[in-house]
Amino acid sequence: DTGVSQNPRHKITKRGQNVTFRCDPISEHNRLYWYRQTLGQGPEFLTYFQNEAQLEKSRLLSDRFSAERPKGSFSTLEIQRTEQGDSAMYLCASSDPGLAGGSTDTQYFGPGTRLTVL
Amino acid sequence: AQSVAQPEDQVNVAEGNPLTVKCTYSVSGNPYLFWYVQYPNRGLQFLLKYITGDNLVKGSYGFEAEFNKSQTSFHLKKPSALVSDSALYFCAVRDGDYGGSQGNLIFGKGTKLSVKP
Numbered sequence: 001d002t003g004v005s006q007n008p009r010h011k012i013t014k015r016g017q018n019v020t021f022r023c024d025p026i027s028e029h030n031r032l033y034w035y036r037q038t039l040g041q042g043p044e045f046l047t048y049f050q051n052e053a054q055l056e057k058s059r060l061l062s063d064r065f066s067a068e069r070p071k072g073s074f075s076t077l078e079i080q081r082t083e084q085g086d087s088a089m090y091l092c093a094s095s096d097p098g099l100a101g102g103s104t105d106t107q108y109f110g111p112g113t114r115l116t117v118l
Numbered sequence: 119a120q121s122v123a124q125p126e127d128q129v130n131v132a133e134g135n136p137l138t139v140k141c142t143y144s145v146s147g148n149p150y151l152f153w154y155v156q157y158p159n160r161g162l163q164f165l166l167k168y169i170t171g172d173n174l175v176k177g178s179y180g181f182e183a184e185f186n187k188s189q190t191s192f193h194l195k196k197p198s199a200l201v202s203d204s205a206l207y208f209c210a211v212r213d214g215d216y217g218g219s220q221g222n223l224i225f226g227k228g229t230k231l232s233v234k235p
Contacts, residue, residue: 006161040227042210042226042227042228043208043223043225045223048222058222103150104150106152107152109154109164110161114159
């Protein structure tokens with residue numbers, strides 16, 4: 001496996017239900033990011049992990065959203081009490097900052113999970 | 119605040135002609151700039167990035183981009199377009215002076231490139 005994988009690829013749910021998405025990053029990438037993309041827009045940052053630590057959260061990440069990366073490998077994004085406005089493509093990316101750290105690393109994206117809330 | 123503008127929603131080019139997809143940015147510190155391509159119902163694929171050094175950056179599939187600090191631009195170019203280049207292109211920026219804990223990229227809205235035979 002050479003890329004970021006995301007499951008499921010598609011999810012249809014009814015308003016008010018909870019959903020959970022999974023992201024498996026490229027092996028040994030210690031940074032993992034979640035973005036949301038709506039139609040006609042570029043991806044918008046949601047949250048970011050370095051290993052198991054969640055270092056940054058966007059104001060877009062309401063209280064209904066929670067993300068975890070318990071062992072510093074795969075990550076899950078849960079949305080509770082879904083609303084129609086949550087319908088979007090949820091993208092995961094991973095990167096390896098190398099020994100130097102910093103912010104020059106390239107983020108590699110998975111295929112995304114498309115969420116439709118009815 | 120960081121921002122990226124892609125002023126063209128769509129660019130139409132004939133196959134074999136050169137193409138340019140425009141991007142301008144705003145950051146308070148040093149810009150780290152990226153281009154990604156997205157095919158329908160797919161994630162984003164990395165094309166190239168500018169961190170420092172030579173203003174002309176070469177990337178995947180024959181694409182290149184030119185960093186212009188005075189114009190705060192990072193336009194994507196290709197000398198000869200292919201029909202298979204038709205896709206959605208996104209420019210993104212990160213503030214290099216913010217520090218290593220600032221992980222996120224700021225993306226433009228995207229430009230749809232259509233290459234006709």
